[in-house]
Amino acid sequence: MAWFSRHSRLALGMGLLVAGLLQMFSGYLDPYYMRILQISAINVALAVSLNLVNGYTGQFSLGHAGFMAVGSYTAAGLTKLLPEAVPFFAELQPASQQIWFLIATLLGGCAAAVCGFVVGIPSLRLRGDYLAIVTLGFGEIIRVILQSNDTLGGARGLNGIPRLTTPFACVALAVISIYICGTLVQSTYGLGFLATRDDEIAAESVGVNTTRCKVNAFVVGAFLAGLAGSLNAHLLTTINPSHFGFLKSVEIVVLVILGGMGSTYGVVIAAVVMTVGLEQLRALNDWRMVIYSLMIILFMLVRPQGVMGTLGVDKARAKTKRKPV
Amino acid sequence: MDSFLQQLYNGLSLGAIYALIALGYTMVYGILRFINFAHGEIFMVGAYVAYFLAGWFLPDGAASSWLMFLLILMLSMAICALLGIGIEWTVYRPLRNRPRLTVLITAIGVSLFLQYGGQTFIGADPKAFPKILGDPVQVNMGPVTTNNLELLVLVITLILMFALRFFVMKTKLGKAMRAVSHNIQASSLMGINNDQVIAVTFAVGSALAAAGGVLYAMNYPTIDPLMGLLPGLKAFVAAVLGGIGNIPGAALGGLILGVVETFAAGSVVSDYKDAIAFGLLVLLLLFRPGGLLGKATVEKV
Numbered sequence: 001m002a003w004f005s006r007h008s009r010l011a012l013g014m015g016l017l018v019a020g021l022l023q024m025f026s027g028y029l030d031p032y033y034m035r036i037l038q039i040s041a042i043n044v045a046l047a048v049s050l051n052l053v054n055g056y057t058g059q060f061s062l063g064h065a066g067f068m069a070v071g072s073y074t075a076a077g078l079t080k081l082l083p084e085a086v087p088f089f090a091e092l093q094p095a096s097q098q099i100w101f102l103i104a105t106l107l108g109g110c111a112a113a114v115c116g117f118v119v120g121i122p123s124l125r126l127r128g129d130y131l132a133i134v135t136l137g138f139g140e141i142i143r144v145i146l147q148s149n150d151t152l153g154g155a156r157g158l159n160g161i162p163r164l165t166t167p168f169a170c171v172a173l174a175v176i177s178i179y180i181c182g183t184l185v186q187s188t189y190g191l192g193f194l195a196t197r198d199d200e201i202a203a204e205s206v207g208v209n210t211t212r213c214k215v216n217a218f219v220v221g222a223f224l225a226g227l228a229g230s231l232n233a234h235l236l237t238t239i240n241p242s243h244f245g246f247l248k249s250v251e252i253v254v255l256v257i258l259g260g261m262g263s264t265y266g267v268v269i270a271a272v273v274m275t276v277g278l279e280q281l282r283a284l285n286d287w288r289m290v291i292y293s294l295m296i297i298l299f300m301l302v303r304p305q306g307v308m309g310t311l312g313v314d315k316a317r318a319k320t321k322r323k324p325v
Numbered sequence: 326m327d328s329f330l331q332q333l334y335n336g337l338s339l340g341a342i343y344a345l346i347a348l349g350y351t352m353v354y355g356i357l358r359f360i361n362f363a364h365g366e367i368f369m370v371g372a373y374v375a376y377f378l379a380g381w382f383l384p385d386g387a388a389s390s391w392l393m394f395l396l397i398l399m400l401s402m403a404i405c406a407l408l409g410i411g412i413e414w415t416v417y418r419p420l421r422n423r424p425r426l427t428v429l430i431t432a433i434g435v436s437l438f439l440q441y442g443g444q445t446f447i448g449a450d451p452k453a454f455p456k457i458l459g460d461p462v463q464v465n466m467g468p469v470t471t472n473n474l475e476l477l478v479l480v481i482t483l484i485l486m487f488a489l490r491f492f493v494m495k496t497k498l499g500k501a502m503r504a505v506s507h508n509i510q511a512s513s514l515m516g517i518n519n520d521q522v523i524a525v526t527f528a529v530g531s532a533l534a535a536a537g538g539v540l541y542a543m544n545y546p547t548i549d550p551l552m553g554l555l556p557g558l559k560a561f562v563a564a565v566l567g568g569i570g571n572i573p574g575a576a577l578g579g580l581i582l583g584v585v586e587t588f589a590a591g592s593v594v595s596d597y598k599d600a601i602a603f604g605l606l607v608l609l610l611l612f613r614p615g616g617l618l619g620k621a622t623v624e625k626v
Contacts, residue, residue: 129429130614133561292437
């Protein structure tokens with residue numbers, strides 16, 4: 001684990017290589033498992049980005065699904081609704097369609113980042129439970145606005161979004177999210193995020209701009225969630241405001257909590273295990289979610305610090321090399 | 326003017342139910358400082374208990390009566406009070422001294438368990454709530470048109486609120502409750518049995534939520550296992566509006582929220598009715614983080 005911390009760029013390159021290999025051999029692999037793999041990778045990106053806000057910066061957010069929704073709808077609007085209106089975009093070749101999808105995804109991320117900025121502002125004044133409620137409120141507001149907007153399909157949502165998400169895109173997003181969040185909190189600048197979480201007043205008094213740290217955490221987290229939302233929309237080919245409700249936010253929070261707040265590795269493991277596990281439990285129908293909720297309760301009673309606990313949290317901090325100023 | 330009064334009345338009638346749920350949130354928060362997310366589901370369970378009791382006591386064709394209604398209401402409140410104590414005892418008590426976040430996530434887990442458990446055991450399909458008091462009878466009060474069920478909501482809410490006020494302010498247990506919410510360590514040094522007080526708090530809060538559930542189901546007579554989600558969240562918003570931990574504040578917040586939402590539903594922004602509550606909350610917390618009746622806390626360094 002420490003190896004990854006020290007050679008983060010190499011790890012990033014290797015991750016992208018794996019993603020590329022997966023893409024090359026995706027034709028030989030079982031489509032069902034490929035699909036689960038893609039969903040897992042998207043969930044990893046969501047969980048890691050929320051971990052930046054909840055785990056590393058200590059700002060409890062219950063509105064991550066809202067950012068995902070903004071990313072999904074922006075990107076899906078650009079790849080589905082725009083070609084319907086402008087013939088130029090409808091006649092794109094598959095290759096240029098992928099490029100347009102990349103641009104749409106990035107724009108979706110940016111739109112989500114703007115929302116993250118707006119949500120980040122109340123975090124300057126609120127903390128703890130109150131912040132949780134305000135972020136929950138923002139998520140609900142986004143959902144209701146989408147539900148009432150007829151151009152975006154209203155409560156029916158958007159159907160027939162082109163299936164542009166590739167295994168490469170999903171795995172690459174997961175790897176890049178881990179890279180960004182992992183290296184950010186190990187940089188001299190990012191240590192401010194940890195300081196803000198550990199003791200806000202002490203951080204202020206040694207000159208950390210906690211305000212900026214909090215807002216930045218929200219913006220980066222929302223940006224990555226927006227990207228994940230876009231990939232999710234172009235994988236499922238259908239989105240609906242009810243997908244992005246309170247429950248979705250809770251699902252992402254649960255991944256972060258199970259993985260251990262502030263432990264990127266733990267969160268990655270939790271995201272993959274939970275996605276695959278819930279997929280396997282599908283045969284149980286109704287019982288699936290009952291087991292899911294019981295598992296949350298039991299986990300909190302038995303091991304509230306997450307699967308990895310503080311493993312990989314303190315170590316990463318101790319091993320940080322400080323650059324000479 | 327008439328329609329204004331009518332809307333105001335409708336808003337108060339909706340707000341009264343929010344207020345009943347909000348009271349439970351605020352009491353638990355006042356003592357344990359955590360958001361009991363499962364509270365909205367107690368509201369749902371209350372409605373379901375009444376549904377099954379009504380099916381049991383009032384087979385098809387049996388005459389409905391006030392006595393029966395009161396019996397069902399009381400039993401539903403009692404059963405939910407026991408459920409509240411049970412949840413507190415099995416889940417929250419072992420987590421008493423853990424970080425608040427752990428408890429919060431557990432509360433979400435309990436809430437999901439009750440929702441999905443309801444869907445699994447009772448069925449996800451909406452059920453028609455029986456007419457315990459027969460068909461609504463229209464009542465005219467000056468410019469305001471209403472029916473006996475809506476009046477019933479207001480009357481029962483008022484009775485319960487005054488009973489709660491009496492309980493908290495005038496009884497020994499209520500005094501203990503206030504002491505625990507003031508300082509949980511000092512209260513146990515003074516010989517107050519904290520565990521007992523917390524159990525009573527959960528019982529009272531859950532009973533009020535159950536009453537809210539029964540009254541809600543009588544006015545909006547379809548019930549399903551997810552019915553507690555949105556009223557629960559909104560009631561929490563109401564509790565925060567009034568200043569969480571503050572009992573009169575929760576009642577005030579509930580009424581304000583009900584009125585604002587009803588007026589919004591009757592205006593051009595009716596599509597955004599469900600967002601209004603949260604928008605109001607965000608604005609309020611930005612300018613007055615302690616809530617309307619809450620005290621601003623000064624952070625000591």
